[in-house]
Amino acid sequence: MALIENPSQVVTSAAGHRRRSGRTLHYESVSTAVAALDALLIVASSVAAGMAYHWLAFGVVIDPSPWFGVGITIAASFVMVMNARGLYRPTALLSFSLQIRSILAAGIGIMAFLAAVAFFLKIGEVFSRASMMAFLLLAVTVLCTSRIILKRTLRSAIAHGLFQMKRVLLICGESFGYEKLASEVSGYGLSVQHVLRCQNDDFSVLSGAFGSGINFSVDEVLVATPAANLPNIDMLLTELRALPLPIKVVVSDLATGLVAQSIRHIGGNIAFEVQRRPLTIVERMMKRLFDIAFAGTALLFLAPLLAVVAIAIKLDSPGPVFFRQMRRGYNNEAFRIVKFRSMRVMEDGDTVRQARRDDDRITRVGAFIRAKSIDELPQFWNVLMGQMSIVGPRPHAVAHDREYDLILRKYTFRRHAKPGLTGWAQINGHRGETPTLSHMEARLTYDLWYIHNWSFWLDLRIVGRTVIEMLNSKTAY
Structure with missing residues (x-):
């Protein structure tokens, strides 16, 4: 990476980084390769599941043609859905949790749609529910496994320079930490080859610097600037348009969270989506x-x-069996x-005292049922009533909510999800009393x-861990 401190060097610098010689792949080709691999795995899973099911269940070898056709149909639908959502982009492929959620949602949705079509067209007798379920489970397992292997392989290939990355000229002020950006952009198929730094973050010194082109080879230009300086880079962008290259502006401070979101055009204006619903409708x-299903079965x-x-x-103490308290x-x-x-009192007002160890308000039976x-x-x-979820942030008394709403800036964000019987914070040691503000801050971070x-898999993991915590916990009282 060449550091250019003097703007005059833009046209006099020695030739930049040469492309890696030998057999290298374009970074964007990963998308096509993964899409093709997905299609192949789905078709293979369809044929394998159909034939294996009939062999194990009935001891017969069937004609694989119908299952080959089903596999092609589902593979095409799956690839189109994933591609439409941008999930084959290399950056998306590096996000394992995003890939797993998307594979599950797309797989289940497509399978449900085809099952409905088969029902209305009365062709369901060709494909039994058990065989289709076997196909779904096999395909999802194979696709998820491929993502585990892909993530490790892709990161290793990037680190060893096996991809042909786009060479980048980065233009920034002297206060900008370009080393961090240079290490981050590799996941986007970019490699910073030249850095042009302007003293005092003054881009006006570059006036006329690009009129005759540049004397080194790059594929793209990045301009990094604080949001407050955006109105002052119009001249620089006009100068850069003399180059037949893609130009991108990198906002390096608080505005990053804004411009990284989806964009909509409303009339003649541009609107940034700052926040969307935490879960999609399918999720x-x-x-x-x-x-x-879980709550109904548990109550039964x-x-x-x-x-x-x-x-x-x-029998233990006077008063009602149940305690009802307002929550948000x-x-x-x-x-x-x-x-x-579990107590001798029924507090539900503006002041609610948290339970403490050896609290004299707790009954004998209450001590046992609280501990477990x-x-x-x-x-x-x-x-069951839809007011809570099995897993989610634990709801606090309204009096405590009012208190922490004023103290912790992000406390209200907990109510972006339904409160739960158990949660991520609880299985990570933040169950029971929160005697200090730092305890609540830690719980909030986990929530x-x-x-x-x-x-969905995270919910199952939390439920499983909760059962173990119920048997071993020493923090509830």
């Missing part, structure tokens, strides 16, 4: 179906235990959470990470 449907199987606990509470849920909507009563989180089990009813990184 919300998946999460809701899981909530209903736990009914005897719930009855025993209710009787024990009634998704989009700040108020609801009454249901818990087994049994007092939370009635909240499966809140889940926001969960919202931004949600996946």
